[in-house]
Amino acid sequence: MKRKTxxxxxxxxxxxxxVxxxxxxxxxxDADVILINKNEYHYESTWLHEAAAGTxxxxQVRYDIKSVVSEPKVKFIQATVEAIDVKGKVVTTDVGTHTYDYLVIGLGFEGETFGIPGLDKYALAMANVKxxxxxxxxxEYQFATWSLEEVKDDSRLTIVVGGAGFSGIELLGELGNRVPELCEEFDVPAEKVRVLCIEAAPMVLPGFDPELVDYAVRQLNSKGIEFSIGTPVVEATPEGVNIKKGEDEFEFIKAGTVIWAAxxxxxxxxxxxxxxxxxxxxKVEKDLRAPGHDDVFIVGDCALMINEEVNRPFPPTAQIAMQQGDMCANNIIALLKGEPTSEFVPDLKGSICSLGDDDAIGVAFGKKLTGKKASFMKKMVDNRALFLIGGLGLVMKKGKFNVLK
Amino acid sequence: MKRKTxxxxxxxxxxxxxVxxxxxxxxxxDADVILINKNEYHYESTWLHEAAAGTxxxxQVRYDIKSVVSEPKVKFIQATVEAIDVKGKVVTTDVGTHTYDYLVIGLGFEGETFGIPGLDKYALAMANVKxxxxxxxxxEYQFATWSLEEVKDDSRLTIVVGGAGFSGIELLGELGNRVPELCEEFDVPAEKVRVLCIEAAPMVLPGFDPELVDYAVRQLNSKGIEFSIGTPVVEATPEGVNIKKGEDEFEFIKAGTVIWAAxxxxxxxxxxxxxxxxxxxxKVEKDLRAPGHDDVFIVGDCALMINEEVNRPFPPTAQIAMQQGDMCANNIIALLKGEPTSEFVPDLKGSICSLGDDDAIGVAFGKKLTGKKASFMKKMVDNRALFLIGGLGLVMKKGKFNVLK
Incomplete structure (x- = not known):
């Protein structure tokens, strides 16, 4: 019998x-395992707000894939996937094609700009490490330029973050800590800097406990961050964003930096x-396979699963993605052995939203947490992700230990 | 008798x-000494190529003025000088006016673009620390953007340095070392990067020994730096520079970064x-006073002195500026005491042009030097400047000691 791919x-x-x-x-x-990825590294997509703010x-937010997978058990190919043909069972990349017996799609998310004009062109995104x-x-370039220019354009120092969801808030938390450093480094008076969060929905961090949300907003306010809630961005231009404040009321916010995190x-x-x-x-089957495609598994951000308790999709989190990877491997091994697959049930340990290096909010093991305790838990969660993929060695190399000081 | 200012x-x-x-x-x-400066810090203008390259x-290239001058002997005022009225003996700044009995003008250089169109707008300059x-x-922004963009514009990775004089060459030396670091940091293949030096004159480093110049060009070439000599920049645009290669021959060089150091x-x-x-x-008198203005001294880049041996002006160097400051102080004290002033004679200890952190060329104490020896001497020169202004404490804080490793 030929070895399965x-x-x-x-x-x-x-x-x-x-993998x-x-x-x-x-x-x-037992089988040929091939991993294809665009870059030679994995990056922590849950840490991108830190790379974006510069904290x-x-x-620090990426590591070599070869440091955690190794030949001969796994063959790693650095290539960009261009097409997936589930009928012909072949995947095309920029450096060649690959057939398979079992396919696992873990291609991750893409940014969504909802057709709002100008956003794809003029707003920056935390889509990947680059x-x-x-x-x-x-x-940094905006701050350096402001510091130098004779006629100062203060809008260079205005940073608009579109979106008050998880990503937006985590980024704002980092910016709250980073801006004072930037002011020091680039000789910019703190009062010249504006950081604004613009959110279309009437609330911050939907799904989070209102008491925790209040805490988050208060903490971010105290770091000088302004919120404009229930005010959709209707257009982005090279100069900033236009937001809708009422039926026929619009406001243009001139900003040197617009980041779309919504x-x-x-x-x-x-x-x-x-x-x-x-x-x-x-919308995957209970064993993570794509409906109608018994040889295709979907894991991570592209897998949609309904949380029947609240009749809403589970959020696309690293926690669930890693649990899915675990179950996906189990189920492929079961199929190889001719055994039945198992059902994937997320084990939700909680959710913590960072508010900078020293603060966070969240729920862990059923308890509401804020401040240093929540921040400590957040770092433990980050370190645990490293541990699950690369063991203690990876935690020592890339883990977050400043909590121990 | 009223105390002099x-x-x-x-x-x-x-x-x-x-001061x-x-x-x-x-x-x-004995007197009221007032020092006026735009910033609260002094910066090492001879180290700006390192700040520009990011090495x-x-x-690291600046220090607080208050760490070297102190009340009550010297009053430091952070202000921007707006006008000097040598008839009315009053200096106007953005925060007030000051009268004086003796004035010392040490206002430093400004960049000169010789009326070449576009240079003032589209070229960057190493005019100050900002x-x-x-x-x-x-x-860094150009490298980060190239790394991210789908359709890659390689000209983002082209850096044009206008000028093969002292500043241009020192900057090229740093860039030669910095570019490999930037490639590593921003995931850019080294072969995509171009660093070009464009010089109007038919030679590199005029005034330097030809053997040393050969060495410098060879070393910079080996770091991938290209030279185009005898080819004036005739225009700068947002896209790059146009250079004149022959009677009716022009070449447009597309470049994401143009630095004017000429x-x-x-x-x-x-x-x-x-x-x-x-x-x-x-063109100052022998005692550093401005002709026709017995109460005005000029030191540094604004003081023009002819080296009669070669019938050319002394170059505007830190070495001469500091010797002038020393003599200027002596002469002011002499005037306060009613004694005659002394003649300033530059004591030229040599000149060393850095080619990066690990290489240099120059002449010191009458000997030609290249490579690590010259680089060591250059750092000693830099440390000596710190010592002359701020003593051993300042050398320990800001000095260059990596040579000792």
Missing amino acids: ILVLGAGYGGLST VNLQKSLGTD LSAE SARQIREHI GVRGNRLIEESGIENMRARV | ILVLGAGYGGLST VNLQKSLGTD LSAE SARQIREHI GVRGNRLIEESGIENMRARV
Whole structure:
């Protein structure tokens, strides 16, 4: 019997977790495991707000894939996936094609701008480690230029963050801590800097406990961050954003930096693959397979699962993605052995939203947390993700330990 | 008898050296010494190429003026000089006016673009610590953006340095070392980066020994730097520079970064003051006073002195500026005592042009030096400047010691 080929697309939390679990459980001769990823590194997409604000370097939020997967058990190929043909069972990349017996799609999210004019062109996004790094450099360049120019354009020092969801708030938290450093470094008086959060919905952090949300807004306010809630961005221009404040009331906010952190969707390759999807996310079967495609698993941000308790989709988190990778590996091994697959049930340990290096809000093990305790838990969550993928060695190399000081 | 007021404009090498020498020699009640400077810090204008390339931070190339001058002997006022009235003996700043009995003008150089269209608008300059810092941030932003963008514009990675004089070459030396770091940091393949030096004159480093110049060009070539000599820049645009390669032959070089390092002049306030000058530099008397103005001394880049041995002006160097500050202080003290002033004679200890952190060329104590020896000497020169102004404490804080490793 010919050895089966397991092809895993994407080395995010879902894909990489699948691969390291296969690597643990399979013998060298049990199957061919191939991992394809655009970059030679994995990046912590839950840490991008830190790279964007500049509180961590791009290097600190990524690590070499080869440091956690290894030949001969797993073959890693650095390539960009261009098309997925689930009928012909072949994946096309920029450096060649690959057939498979089992396919795991872990291609992650893309930004969603909801057709708002100008956003794709003039707003920056925390879509990946390179775009986060560009945000940092963009802000630093604006500060350096303001400091130098004779006729000062104060709007260079205005940073608009679109979106008061998880990503937006975590970014604002980092900016709250980073701006005073930037002022010091670039000789900018703090009172010249404005950081604004613009949100279309009438609330901050939907889904979070209102008491925790109040705390977050208060803390961010105390760091000088302004909120404009229930005011959709209607257009972005090279100069800033236009927001809708009432029926016929608009306000233009001149800003040197506009960061869009208000929407994600699945990967467009899914839409093009012919797999049934909603905004590029696939409502997966209970064992994580795509409906009608018994050899295709979907993990991570492209997998849509309904939380029946609240009749809403589970959020696309690293926690769930890694649990899915674990179960996906189990189920592929079951299929290889001719055994039945198991049902994936998320084990929600809680959710913590960082408000900078020293503050956070969240719920963990059923308890509401704020401040240093929540921040400590957040770092433990980040370190745990490293541990699950790369063991203690990776935690020591990339983990967050400043809490211990 | 009323105490005399000595007003010193500018805390560069010349002005600060004047003040610290006055501070050493004068008693508290001998005179009122007032130092006016735009920033609260002094910066090492001979280190700006390092801040521009990013091999040193802006913070490393500057220090607080108050760390070297102190009340009650010297009153430091942070203000921008707006006008010098040598007839009315009054200096106007953005925060008030000051009369004086003796005036010391140490206002430093300004960039000179020789009327070449577009240069003032589209080229960056190493005019001060803020503009050097902007160059660094500009280059980093270009690299970050190239790394991110889908359709790559390789000209973002082209850096044009206009000028193969001292400043241009020192900057190229730093860039030669910095570019590989930038490639690593921003995931840019080294072969995509171009660093070009464009020089109108038919030679590199005029005034330097040809053997040393050959060495410098060879070393910079080996770091991938290209030279185009005898080819004037005729225009700068937002896209790059147009250079003249022959009678009717022009070449447009598309470049994301253009740095103009090809000309300096004196300060324009001198031109407006009515003091006789040539391109804002004053041909000073032998005791450093301005002709026809017995109460006005000029030190540093705005003081023009002819080296009679070669019948050319002495170059505007930190070495000479600090010696002038020393003599200026002596001569003011002599005038206070009713004694005759002394003649200033530069003591030229040599000149070393850095080619990056690990290489240099130059002549010191009559000997030609290259490579690590020259680089060591250069750092000793830099540390000596710190010592002369702020003593051993300042050397320990800001000195260059990596040679000792």
